[in-house]
Amino acid sequence: MATTISDGTDTLTATIMDGYSAIRAGRNVVRRVLNSNVPAISLRPAALRRGRHRLVFESESVAEDAAAMLASAAELTLADTDRPNVGMTFVVPEGGDIRVELDDETRDAWIVEFDFQETD
Amino acid sequence: MVAPKSVAVLDAQLVIDATVVYAQNFDLLAANTPNPDGWSGPTGTVATTTTATGAVARSLPNMLRVRTLDSNAIVASKTFETTPGQHYTLRLWHNHRGGPVGASATFAIAGVSVTDATSEWTEIVLPFVATADSETLTVTAFYTVLDDVTLLLTPPPIPLEVVSAEVALDDSRAPYAEARLTVHTPAEERLEQIDPRDGLRVQLDAELSWVEPAGRTPQARSFDLLLHERRVDHEAGTVELVLESDEALLIDGGNVTTEVDTGAEAHQASLRAIVDYVLAKHGAELEPGTDDADFTLTEAGRDPDALKQAPGVSDWDFLDPLVRAAGLRLFCDEQRAWRLVDPSSYRVPGEVRVSEGTNATRGEDTISLQATRPDGSPVWYTGVVVKYTWTDAAGAQQVAYDAAGTPQKVYLIEINRPYPGPGLASARLAQATGRGRVQELEALADLNATPGMTLVSTLPATPLQTGVVSSTTWYWSAEGDRHDLMAIRSRGLTDTPATAWVLAEGAWQDVAGIAWNQIDQEGE
Numbered sequence: 289m290a291t292t293i294s295d296g297t298d299t300l301t302a303t304i305m306d307g308y309s310a311i312r313a314g315r316n317v318v319r320r321v322l323n324s325n326v327p328a329i330s331l332r333p334a335a336l337r338r339g340r341h342r343l344v345f346e347s348e349s350v351a352e353d354a355a356a357m358l359a360s361a362a363e364l365t366l367a368d369t370d371r372p373n374v375g376m377t378f379v380v381p382e383g384g385d386i387r388v389e390l391d392d393e394t395r396d397a398w399i400v401e402f403d404f405q406e407t408d
Numbered sequence: 409m410v411a412p413k414s415v416a417v418l419d420a421q422l423v424i425d426a427t428v429v430y431a432q433n434f435d436l437l438a439a440n441t442p443n444p445d446g447w448s449g450p451t452g453t454v455a456t457t458t459t460a461t462g463a464v465a466r467s468l469p470n471m472l473r474v475r476t477l478d479s480n481a482i483v484a485s486k487t488f489e490t491t492p493g494q495h496y497t498l499r500l501w502h503n504h505r506g507g508p509v510g511a512s513a514t515f516a517i518a519g520v521s522v523t524d525a526t527s528e529w530t531e532i533v534l535p536f537v538a539t540a541d542s543e544t545l546t547v548t549a550f551y552t553v554l555d556d557v558t559l560l561l562t563p564p565p566i567p568l569e570v571v572s573a574e575v576a577l578d579d580s581r582a583p584y585a586e587a588r589l590t591v592h593t594p595a596e597e598r599l600e601q602i603d604p605r606d607g608l609r610v611q612l613d614a615e616l617s618w619v620e621p622a623g624r625t626p627q628a629r630s631f632d633l634l635l636h637e638r639r640v641d642h643e644a645g646t647v648e649l650v651l652e653s654d655e656a657l658l659i660d661g662g663n664v665t666t667e668v669d670t671g672a673e674a675h676q677a678s679l680r681a682i683v684d685y686v687l688a689k690h691g692a693e694l695e696p697g698t699d700d701a702d703f704t705l706t707e708a709g710r711d712p713d714a715l716k717q718a719p720g721v722s723d724w725d726f727l728d729p730l731v732r733a734a735g736l737r738l739f740c741d742e743q744r745a746w747r748l749v750d751p752s753s754y755r756v757p758g759e760v761r762v763s764e765g766t767n768a769t770r771g772e773d774t775i776s777l778q779a780t781r782p783d784g785s786p787v788w789y790t791g792v793v794v795k796y797t798w799t800d801a802a803g804a805q806q807v808a809y810d811a812a813g814t815p816q817k818v819y820l821i822e823i824n825r826p827y828p829g830p831g832l833a834s835a836r837l838a839q840a841t842g843r844g845r846v847q848e849l850e851a852l853a854d855l856n857a858t859p860g861m862t863l864v865s866t867l868p869a870t871p872l873q874t875g876v877v878s879s880t881t882w883y884w885s886a887e888g889d890r891h892d893l894m895a896i897r898s899r900g901l902t903d904t905p906a907t908a909w910v911l912a913e914g915a916w917q918d919v920a921g922i923a924w925n926q927i928d929q930e931g932e
Binding site: 315317318319320321322323324326327328329330331332335 | 409410411412413414415416619764765766767768769770771852867868886887889891892893
């Protein structure tokens with residue numbers, strides 16, 4: 289079981305995936321027609337996933353490396369051997385956060401939480 | 409009722425003009441020059457210029473003859489300097505002159521080849537991507553002649569990622585077609601190529617298909633427009649492009665000499681010839697048509713300087729008053745076809761129906777005595793006065809007026825050019841007819857809707873209106889909800905009874921209520 293993030297050169301392994309939530313914005317256009325309760329639909333595919341990842345790292349140095357990788361101007365890849373469907377290429381979008389936190393309970397593990405926008 | 413479902417797609421690409429890298433028609437070389445200009449063959453073959461005569465001639469006086477001395481297939485070649493990675497197109501004309509039955513000529517360069525056996529002049533086109541500093545054309549043939557060889561640098565079009573777009577066709581303004589595009593900022597080297605000063609063109613390809621109702625014929629429409637403005641928004645990461653139809657070439661360009669251009673005076677008997685004279689400066693010409701006018705300068709009331717284009721006067725400012733004085737309209741459509749038409753009778757075949765309950769999404773119905781057009785002119789008026797002011801050849805200030813209509817609402821137009829004779833005022837007055845009532849409609853997109861088509865609209869609590877489509881604007885967007893829609897502006901609207909003959913679908917005999925011989929031409 290392993291969750292990794294990679295920029296194509298370096299790969300960092302997280303201890304555990306602690307949180308994942310993703311939404312996809314619908315984009316079909318619903319056009320209201322005058323004097324009719326039936327709308328006209330223009331079909332468009334939904335946007336790609338965006339949401340929040342929460343990864344736990346066992347050491348501060350790996351967590352800081354992960355935060356630095358997330359902060360770089362690059363497209364990253366996330367992979368998880370247990371949950372292959374979560375895997376994606378992504379970027380941290382404008383307005384998104386990268387948050388590094390010392391785990392409150394263990395005072396040992398490091399948590400990196402970040403917003404993502406899937407890219408393809 | 410099932411909701412209609414459609415899919416609308418707009419593709420945009422920046423077209424980059426081809427540049428000629430090499431051109432050879434062999435005409436400036438002496439006849440019988442062996443291996444001219446680097447065209448050569450291996451031992452036992454002959455590549456010589458030869459005098460083109462009779463049916464064999466393509467462009468006089470010379471061409472290149474490639475033939476073997478012993479009737480075996482031979483190879484002639486020519487090496488061109490190239491830049492690796494660049495796209496090229498080699499064009500040449502070829503006439504296969506013989507050899508054994510079934511013999512042919514094969515042309516090959518950079519892995520691309522064409523074989524041809526026709527014994528008449530045929531153009532060979534070889535598009536290729538250079539992989540080295542030079543590429544060699546090889547010709548395999550028994551006996552063949554070549555002429556008019558050109559090597560063009562043909563960069564592939566740059567695709568643009570459209571965020572949102574609006575494309576408008578409007579018969580009441582010049583340019584007739586205008587598009588505003590927002591695209592994602594491309595990589596830096598491509599961004600630098602998007603330069604309106606280079607006279608670039610953008611090709612827009614719109615497609616519209618329906619999942620429901622099933623079986624409805626998909627639509628497609630292409631727009632070939634001139635890139636006129638580019639604005640990069642570095643914060644949003646987008647580029648806004650303004651594209652226009654070819655009237656922009658005439659509006660921008662003009663007489664940049666110190667001499668008055670009198671060339672149009674040679675064509676004074678025909679406005680079409682005058683227009684063609686000006687369009688020829690931009691490599692264009694009018695589509696065939698019959699609407700024309702006579703501008704003979706000796707006619708009474710016409711200033712003898714009416715066909716002189718002074719230095720600094722743009723081509724459009726020179727032509728437009730003439731065209732309008734003749735009561736005509738000059739425009740270039742989205743496919744670069746120039747037309748000179750009579751706006752009172754010019755119609756595009758087809759009909760646009762905008763109806764509540766089926767495709768109308770928004771409707772506004774305005775009757776206004778104070779509305780103005782974007783250029784500041786009133787939408788509706790009952791009288792027009794045109795004031796021409798100019799300086800004549802003797803340096804004296806001249807003023808002449810042209811007027812038409814009644815004084816209820818007056819519109820004054822001031823023009824700085826010699827008086828071309830009366831007509832402009834009544835032509836402008838005719839334009840305002842039927843413009844007092846304007847419907848601004850928004851409906852589900854129809855790519856066929858074109859200014860000049862008949863418009864039939866039914867809005868809530870409004871008598872059925874028939875008129876003419878004056879402008880169409882289509883909207884697309886990748887994220888917003890103004891997508892797959894069109895706005896229609898009308899003119900010449902008239903209230904029409906629903907039983908009117910003009911609205912009949914199917915055979916005219918099917919119309920109930922009124923006998924056909926009781927209906928006048930307006931369908932009332």
